[in-house]
Amino acid sequence: MQQSIFNSFNENILPHHGEIRLYDHFFDSGKANFFFEKLQNTIHWKQEPIWIFGKKVMQPRLTALYGDPEKTYSYSGITMNPIPWTAELLEIKSSVEQVVEKPFTHVLLNFYRDGQDSMGWHRDNESTLGPNPVIASVSFGVSRNFQIRNYFDKSEKIQIPLNHGSLLIMQGESQHHWEHQIPKSKKVAGGRINLTFRKLI
Numbered sequence: 145m146q147q148s149i150f151n152s153f154n155e156n157i158l159p160h161h162g163e164i165r166l167y168d169h170f171f172d173s174g175k176a177n178f179f180f181e182k183l184q185n186t187i188h189w190k191q192e193p194i195w196i197f198g199k200k201v202m203q204p205r206l207t208a209l210y211g212d213p214e215k216t217y218s219y220s221g222i223t224m225n226p227i228p229w230t231a232e233l234l235e236i237k238s239s240v241e242q243v244v245e246k247p248f249t250h251v252l253l254n255f256y257r258d259g260q261d262s263m264g265w266h267r268d269n270e271s272t273l274g275p276n277p278v279i280a281s282v283s284f285g286v287s288r289n290f291q292i293r294n295y296f297d298k299s300e301k302i303q304i305p306l307n308h309g310s311l312l313i314m315q316g317e318s319q320h321h322w323e324h325q326i327p328k329s330k331k332v333a334g335g336r337i338n339l340t341f342r343k344l345i
């Protein structure tokens with residue numbers, strides 16, 4: 145049986161204002177290996193530009209958006225059209241939904257090819273995600289550090305490794321009060337695929 149999201153084994157990582165919970169071995173290593181290979185080879189990965197302070201820059205990673213066809217997703221000045229769900233993505237989505245007990249409409253995928261690929265500080269607080277979004281983040285491949293800091297007091301910082309097959313759930317006020325990033329690392333060798341399931345309203 146799947147664990148409930150409110151199970152005490154998966155304690156809230158945040159000290160206040162929102163919830164972030166980690167399920168470290170959500171997928172066993174056999175399943176996680178299968179999904180990493182499959183996604184690496186079949187997802188339509190692209191390197192897309194974004195706008196930062198009025199400047200167009202290439203994102204330091206590959207991305208893709210899959211999901212229900214009728215809605216597009218916009219962030220950092222770009223609009224992405226979803227590609228229809230694949231069998232593997234639907235399988236991962238359904239496992240995650242059994243824990244979260246809420247449906248998702250889209251998944252944003254990130255492929256960090258090596259330690260030089262990264263994602264900068266941000267909050268997932270676009271109005272199309274609703275006021276207190278639930279975001280479920282699945283990781284396959286090499287472990288990368290996930291850093292979280294208080295948006296209003298940047299000295300309050302938390303770091304956790306996101307391992308092969310892990311599931312991280314962010315909800316409540318977390319996207320108002322806290323920002324997150326995947327920093328570059330000289331120590332990392334190998335690729336990592338991350339999927340963030342979202343509900344667009």
Ligand SMILES: O=C(O)CCC(=O)C(=O)O
Nearest residue numbers: 252254268281326338340
């Ligand atoms: O790669 C990760 O774990 C973070 C992804 C993320 O924050 C996002 O897609 O918004």
Ligand SMILES: [Fe+2]
Nearest residue numbers: 266267268324
């Ligand atoms: Fe994010």
